[in-house]
Amino acid sequence: MNNRKEIAFAMYGFVLIILLDILFLLFAKKFIAIDKVLLYSCFFVVFMFCTWRLIMLKTFSLEVSEHILSIKYRHPLVPNHHPVLEVPLRKVIFLKVEKGIINYIMIISINTKRGMRSFYYRLGNLPEHQGDKFKKMSDLISYVKAEPEL
Structure with a gap:
Protein backbone atom coordinates (compact mmCIF):
# COMPACT_ATOMS: atom_id res chain seq x y z
CA MET A 1 0.00 0.00 0.00
CA ASN A 2 1.34 3.44 -0.84
CA ASN A 3 0.32 7.04 -1.46
CA ARG A 4 2.30 7.53 -4.67
CA LYS A 5 -0.64 8.84 -6.74
CA GLU A 6 -1.65 11.44 -4.17
CA ILE A 7 1.95 12.66 -3.77
CA ALA A 8 2.41 12.92 -7.55
CA PHE A 9 -0.83 14.94 -7.79
CA ALA A 10 0.34 17.26 -4.99
CA MET A 11 3.78 17.63 -6.58
CA TYR A 12 2.31 18.62 -9.96
CA GLY A 13 -0.05 21.02 -8.19
CA PHE A 14 2.78 22.82 -6.39
CA VAL A 15 4.84 23.04 -9.59
CA LEU A 16 1.79 24.52 -11.36
CA ILE A 17 1.36 27.10 -8.58
CA ILE A 18 5.05 28.08 -8.90
CA LEU A 19 4.66 28.51 -12.67
CA LEU A 20 1.50 30.58 -12.22
CA ASP A 21 3.31 32.66 -9.60
CA ILE A 22 6.15 33.40 -12.04
CA LEU A 23 3.68 34.24 -14.83
CA PHE A 24 1.76 36.57 -12.51
CA LEU A 25 5.02 38.29 -11.52
CA LEU A 26 5.92 38.87 -15.18
CA PHE A 27 2.39 40.04 -16.02
CA ALA A 28 2.06 42.32 -12.99
CA LYS A 29 5.42 44.00 -13.61
CA LYS A 30 4.31 45.08 -17.10
CA PHE A 31 0.58 45.74 -16.82
CA ILE A 32 -0.41 46.39 -13.18
CA ALA A 33 0.69 49.38 -11.16
CA ILE A 34 1.70 47.70 -7.88
CA ASP A 35 4.49 48.64 -5.54
CA LYS A 36 7.49 46.48 -6.50
CA VAL A 37 8.32 45.63 -2.89
CA LEU A 38 4.81 44.28 -2.32
CA LEU A 39 4.85 42.40 -5.63
CA TYR A 40 8.22 40.76 -5.02
CA SER A 41 7.44 39.94 -1.41
CA CYS A 42 4.16 38.21 -2.39
CA PHE A 43 6.01 36.32 -5.14
CA PHE A 44 8.74 35.29 -2.70
CA VAL A 45 6.28 34.07 -0.04
CA VAL A 46 4.30 31.94 -2.50
CA PHE A 47 7.47 30.61 -4.14
CA MET A 48 9.10 29.68 -0.83
CA PHE A 49 5.92 28.02 0.51
CA CYS A 50 5.54 25.85 -2.60
CA THR A 51 9.24 25.01 -2.66
CA TRP A 52 9.14 24.03 1.01
CA ARG A 53 6.09 21.82 0.44
CA LEU A 54 7.80 20.17 -2.55
CA ILE A 55 10.86 19.41 -0.45
CA MET A 56 8.73 17.97 2.38
CA LEU A 57 6.71 15.61 0.16
CA LYS A 58 7.38 11.95 0.83
CA THR A 59 5.84 8.81 -0.55
CA PHE A 60 4.89 6.25 2.02
CA SER A 61 4.86 2.51 1.43
CA LEU A 62 3.55 -0.20 3.75
CA GLU A 63 4.42 -3.78 2.87
CA VAL A 64 3.27 -6.79 4.82
CA SER A 65 4.77 -10.13 3.94
CA GLU A 66 4.15 -13.42 5.66
CA HIS A 67 6.38 -12.60 8.62
CA ILE A 68 7.59 -8.98 8.28
CA LEU A 69 6.00 -5.53 8.34
CA SER A 70 8.04 -3.00 6.37
CA ILE A 71 7.55 0.78 6.14
CA LYS A 72 9.41 2.88 3.60
CA TYR A 73 9.60 6.64 2.97
CA ARG A 74 11.17 8.42 0.02
CA HIS A 75 11.02 11.71 -1.84
CA PRO A 76 9.20 11.37 -5.19
CA LEU A 77 12.26 12.55 -7.14
CA VAL A 78 14.78 10.25 -5.40
Missing part, protein backbone atom coordinates in the same frame (compact mmCIF):
# COMPACT_ATOMS: atom_id res chain seq x y z
CA PRO A 79 14.98 6.67 -6.71
CA ASN A 80 16.15 5.03 -3.44
CA HIS A 81 13.45 3.50 -1.27
CA HIS A 82 15.03 2.65 2.09
CA PRO A 83 13.00 1.05 4.88
CA VAL A 84 12.52 3.14 8.00
CA LEU A 85 10.98 0.27 9.96
CA GLU A 86 11.15 -3.47 9.47
CA VAL A 87 9.74 -5.57 12.25
CA PRO A 88 8.49 -9.15 12.55
CA LEU A 89 4.70 -9.33 12.57
CA ARG A 90 4.71 -11.23 15.84
CA LYS A 91 6.14 -8.12 17.59
CA VAL A 92 3.43 -5.76 16.29
CA ILE A 93 0.95 -5.03 19.06
CA PHE A 94 -1.36 -2.82 16.99
CA LEU A 95 -1.47 -0.71 13.86
CA LYS A 96 -3.94 2.16 13.71
CA VAL A 97 -4.61 4.92 11.19
CA GLU A 98 -6.12 8.16 12.51
CA LYS A 99 -7.33 11.18 10.60
CA GLY A 100 -5.72 14.33 11.94
CA ILE A 101 -6.72 17.88 11.10
CA ILE A 102 -5.05 17.81 7.69
CA ASN A 103 -3.20 14.52 7.33
CA TYR A 104 -3.65 10.89 8.18
CA ILE A 105 -1.30 9.52 10.82
CA MET A 106 -0.41 5.85 11.24
CA ILE A 107 0.51 4.59 14.69
CA ILE A 108 2.37 1.32 15.08
CA SER A 109 3.11 -0.11 18.50
CA ILE A 110 5.60 -2.93 18.82
CA ASN A 111 6.78 -5.09 21.66
CA THR A 112 10.50 -4.62 22.44
CA LYS A 113 12.83 -5.89 25.15
CA ARG A 114 12.24 -2.65 27.05
CA GLY A 115 8.46 -2.71 26.70
CA MET A 116 6.01 -1.25 24.23
CA ARG A 117 7.29 1.35 21.74
CA SER A 118 5.12 3.42 19.41
CA PHE A 119 6.04 4.86 16.03
CA TYR A 120 4.12 7.65 14.30
CA TYR A 121 4.15 8.13 10.53
CA ARG A 122 2.57 10.96 8.59
CA LEU A 123 0.70 9.52 5.61
CA GLY A 124 -0.41 12.80 4.09
CA ASN A 125 -3.75 13.27 2.41
CA LEU A 126 -5.44 10.03 1.47
CA PRO A 127 -8.67 9.38 -0.37
CA GLU A 128 -11.37 7.78 1.76
CA HIS A 129 -10.97 4.34 0.19
CA GLN A 130 -7.23 4.37 0.99
CA GLY A 131 -8.00 4.97 4.67
CA ASP A 132 -10.31 1.95 4.55
CA LYS A 133 -7.48 -0.13 3.06
CA PHE A 134 -5.23 0.78 5.99
CA LYS A 135 -8.04 -0.24 8.36
CA LYS A 136 -8.34 -3.61 6.62
CA MET A 137 -4.56 -4.02 6.84
CA SER A 138 -4.77 -3.38 10.57
CA ASP A 139 -7.48 -6.01 10.91
CA LEU A 140 -5.39 -8.46 8.87
CA ILE A 141 -2.36 -7.94 11.11
CA SER A 142 -4.53 -8.48 14.19
CA TYR A 143 -5.90 -11.66 12.62
CA VAL A 144 -2.41 -12.97 11.76
CA LYS A 145 -1.25 -12.30 15.34
CA ALA A 146 -4.27 -14.11 16.77
CA GLU A 147 -3.59 -17.27 14.73
CA PRO A 148 -1.77 -19.89 16.76
CA GLU A 149 1.53 -21.09 15.36
CA LEU A 150 1.78 -24.74 14.40
Whole structure:
Protein backbone atom coordinates (compact mmCIF):
# COMPACT_ATOMS: atom_id res chain seq x y z
CA MET A 1 0.00 0.00 0.00
CA ASN A 2 1.34 3.44 -0.84
CA ASN A 3 0.32 7.04 -1.46
CA ARG A 4 2.30 7.53 -4.67
CA LYS A 5 -0.64 8.84 -6.74
CA GLU A 6 -1.65 11.44 -4.17
CA ILE A 7 1.95 12.66 -3.77
CA ALA A 8 2.41 12.92 -7.55
CA PHE A 9 -0.83 14.94 -7.79
CA ALA A 10 0.34 17.26 -4.99
CA MET A 11 3.78 17.63 -6.58
CA TYR A 12 2.31 18.62 -9.96
CA GLY A 13 -0.05 21.02 -8.19
CA PHE A 14 2.78 22.82 -6.39
CA VAL A 15 4.84 23.04 -9.59
CA LEU A 16 1.79 24.52 -11.36
CA ILE A 17 1.36 27.10 -8.58
CA ILE A 18 5.05 28.08 -8.90
CA LEU A 19 4.66 28.51 -12.67
CA LEU A 20 1.50 30.58 -12.22
CA ASP A 21 3.31 32.66 -9.60
CA ILE A 22 6.15 33.40 -12.04
CA LEU A 23 3.68 34.24 -14.83
CA PHE A 24 1.76 36.57 -12.51
CA LEU A 25 5.02 38.29 -11.52
CA LEU A 26 5.92 38.87 -15.18
CA PHE A 27 2.39 40.04 -16.02
CA ALA A 28 2.06 42.32 -12.99
CA LYS A 29 5.42 44.00 -13.61
CA LYS A 30 4.31 45.08 -17.10
CA PHE A 31 0.58 45.74 -16.82
CA ILE A 32 -0.41 46.39 -13.18
CA ALA A 33 0.69 49.38 -11.16
CA ILE A 34 1.70 47.70 -7.88
CA ASP A 35 4.49 48.64 -5.54
CA LYS A 36 7.49 46.48 -6.50
CA VAL A 37 8.32 45.63 -2.89
CA LEU A 38 4.81 44.28 -2.32
CA LEU A 39 4.85 42.40 -5.63
CA TYR A 40 8.22 40.76 -5.02
CA SER A 41 7.44 39.94 -1.41
CA CYS A 42 4.16 38.21 -2.39
CA PHE A 43 6.01 36.32 -5.14
CA PHE A 44 8.74 35.29 -2.70
CA VAL A 45 6.28 34.07 -0.04
CA VAL A 46 4.30 31.94 -2.50
CA PHE A 47 7.47 30.61 -4.14
CA MET A 48 9.10 29.68 -0.83
CA PHE A 49 5.92 28.02 0.51
CA CYS A 50 5.54 25.85 -2.60
CA THR A 51 9.24 25.01 -2.66
CA TRP A 52 9.14 24.03 1.01
CA ARG A 53 6.09 21.82 0.44
CA LEU A 54 7.80 20.17 -2.55
CA ILE A 55 10.86 19.41 -0.45
CA MET A 56 8.73 17.97 2.38
CA LEU A 57 6.71 15.61 0.16
CA LYS A 58 7.38 11.95 0.83
CA THR A 59 5.84 8.81 -0.55
CA PHE A 60 4.89 6.25 2.02
CA SER A 61 4.86 2.51 1.43
CA LEU A 62 3.55 -0.20 3.75
CA GLU A 63 4.42 -3.78 2.87
CA VAL A 64 3.27 -6.79 4.82
CA SER A 65 4.77 -10.13 3.94
CA GLU A 66 4.15 -13.42 5.66
CA HIS A 67 6.38 -12.60 8.62
CA ILE A 68 7.59 -8.98 8.28
CA LEU A 69 6.00 -5.53 8.34
CA SER A 70 8.04 -3.00 6.37
CA ILE A 71 7.55 0.78 6.14
CA LYS A 72 9.41 2.88 3.60
CA TYR A 73 9.60 6.64 2.97
CA ARG A 74 11.17 8.42 0.02
CA HIS A 75 11.02 11.71 -1.84
CA PRO A 76 9.20 11.37 -5.19
CA LEU A 77 12.26 12.55 -7.14
CA VAL A 78 14.78 10.25 -5.40
CA PRO A 79 14.98 6.67 -6.71
CA ASN A 80 16.15 5.03 -3.44
CA HIS A 81 13.45 3.50 -1.27
CA HIS A 82 15.03 2.65 2.09
CA PRO A 83 13.00 1.05 4.88
CA VAL A 84 12.52 3.14 8.00
CA LEU A 85 10.98 0.27 9.96
CA GLU A 86 11.15 -3.47 9.47
CA VAL A 87 9.74 -5.57 12.25
CA PRO A 88 8.49 -9.15 12.55
CA LEU A 89 4.70 -9.33 12.57
CA ARG A 90 4.71 -11.23 15.84
CA LYS A 91 6.14 -8.12 17.59
CA VAL A 92 3.43 -5.76 16.29
CA ILE A 93 0.95 -5.03 19.06
CA PHE A 94 -1.36 -2.82 16.99
CA LEU A 95 -1.47 -0.71 13.86
CA LYS A 96 -3.94 2.16 13.71
CA VAL A 97 -4.61 4.92 11.19
CA GLU A 98 -6.12 8.16 12.51
CA LYS A 99 -7.33 11.18 10.60
CA GLY A 100 -5.72 14.33 11.94
CA ILE A 101 -6.72 17.88 11.10
CA ILE A 102 -5.05 17.81 7.69
CA ASN A 103 -3.20 14.52 7.33
CA TYR A 104 -3.65 10.89 8.18
CA ILE A 105 -1.30 9.52 10.82
CA MET A 106 -0.41 5.85 11.24
CA ILE A 107 0.51 4.59 14.69
CA ILE A 108 2.37 1.32 15.08
CA SER A 109 3.11 -0.11 18.50
CA ILE A 110 5.60 -2.93 18.82
CA ASN A 111 6.78 -5.09 21.66
CA THR A 112 10.50 -4.62 22.44
CA LYS A 113 12.83 -5.89 25.15
CA ARG A 114 12.24 -2.65 27.05
CA GLY A 115 8.46 -2.71 26.70
CA MET A 116 6.01 -1.25 24.23
CA ARG A 117 7.29 1.35 21.74
CA SER A 118 5.12 3.42 19.41
CA PHE A 119 6.04 4.86 16.03
CA TYR A 120 4.12 7.65 14.30
CA TYR A 121 4.15 8.13 10.53
CA ARG A 122 2.57 10.96 8.59
CA LEU A 123 0.70 9.52 5.61
CA GLY A 124 -0.41 12.80 4.09
CA ASN A 125 -3.75 13.27 2.41
CA LEU A 126 -5.44 10.03 1.47
CA PRO A 127 -8.67 9.38 -0.37
CA GLU A 128 -11.37 7.78 1.76
CA HIS A 129 -10.97 4.34 0.19
CA GLN A 130 -7.23 4.37 0.99
CA GLY A 131 -8.00 4.97 4.67
CA ASP A 132 -10.31 1.95 4.55
CA LYS A 133 -7.48 -0.13 3.06
CA PHE A 134 -5.23 0.78 5.99
CA LYS A 135 -8.04 -0.24 8.36
CA LYS A 136 -8.34 -3.61 6.62
CA MET A 137 -4.56 -4.02 6.84
CA SER A 138 -4.77 -3.38 10.57
CA ASP A 139 -7.48 -6.01 10.91
CA LEU A 140 -5.39 -8.46 8.87
CA ILE A 141 -2.36 -7.94 11.11
CA SER A 142 -4.53 -8.48 14.19
CA TYR A 143 -5.90 -11.66 12.62
CA VAL A 144 -2.41 -12.97 11.76
CA LYS A 145 -1.25 -12.30 15.34
CA ALA A 146 -4.27 -14.11 16.77
CA GLU A 147 -3.59 -17.27 14.73
CA PRO A 148 -1.77 -19.89 16.76
CA GLU A 149 1.53 -21.09 15.36
CA LEU A 150 1.78 -24.74 14.40
